[in-house]
Amino acid sequence: MISKFYSFIFCFFLLLNVQAQKNDFSLWNNFLKKHVSKEGKVNYEGIKNNPDNLNFVLQSLTKIIPDENWSKNEKLAFWINTYNAFTIKLIMDNYPVKSIKDIQRPWDKIFIKIGSNTMSLNNLEHDILRKMDEPRIHFAIVCASISCPKLQNEAFSSSKIESQLTNATKEFLSDTSKNFISPNSLELSKIFQWFSKDFKHKGSLINFLNKYSDIEISEHAKIKFKDYNWNLND
Structure with a gap:
């Protein structure tokens, strides 16, 4: 009976630990508070001067292995945070750099190790996140x-x-440097062109936009796409 009791206690605390891992992004949260402004500007110079902060974040993420028991929200939170953290890692590995596109095939680099799998940013985006039937991920993951x-x-967080996701989508749509919206005319980010099927x-697409725009858009509105500025978000 005693051995069964201790076995139960061990399993109980193991379960608690697994659950905590799924939802604990405190290191990443603290990193973001320290190095990213409310406007989304990243202090890459500050990260370069203290690289251990990012290394600790990445180590904490790579110890977590999502499985089929995770809820959709838990998976979304994990993979979005992982994508963004490793995007910063990619920039720092090549810093100073003026644009992510100055890096050779940046989204195809195989450098993200989760459990026994090593992946690229493209794997995370196209093979995992885009298959979760959540188009708002495009306003959460950052290039x-x-x-x-x-x-x-x-x-x-889950x-x-x-x-x-809703706030990130509304914020992106209302940013006139990235999207200009009027009832009958749209100048949209190329994100809506590149990933049109997702929306x-x-x-x-108009149905999707009307869910998150403060302006009611006509179904017959004319659509143009803005040029994309690939300069670094620093």
Whole structure:
């Protein structure tokens, strides 16, 4: 009986530890608060001067291995945070750099180790995140460029991710440097062109935009796409 009791206690605390890992992005959250402004500007020089902060974040993420028992929100939070953290890692490995596109094939580099798998940013985006039927991920993951959605200066968490994704989407749409919206005319980020299929799963692109825009857009509005500024978001 005693051995069974201790076995139960061990399993109970093991379960608690696994659950804590799934939801604990405190190191990443603290890193973002320290190095990212509310406007999404990243202090890469500050990160370079104290690289241990980022290394600790990456080590904490690589110890977590999502599985089929995780909820969709837990997976979304983990993979979004992981994508953004390793994007910063990619920049720092090549810093100083004026643009992520100055790095050779940046999204195809195999350098993200999660468990026994080593992946690229493209793997995370196209093979995992885009398959989760959540188009708002495009306003949460960041490519370290001025025309990208801004890097939020707080970690995504499973308990808040619904409101976080909605806020990130609304914030991106209302930023007139990235999107200009009027009832009958749109100048949109090329994100809406590159990933057009993702925004049409439950209707048209206009249907999607009207869910998050403060301006009611006509279904017949004319659409143009803005030039993309790939300069570093520093």
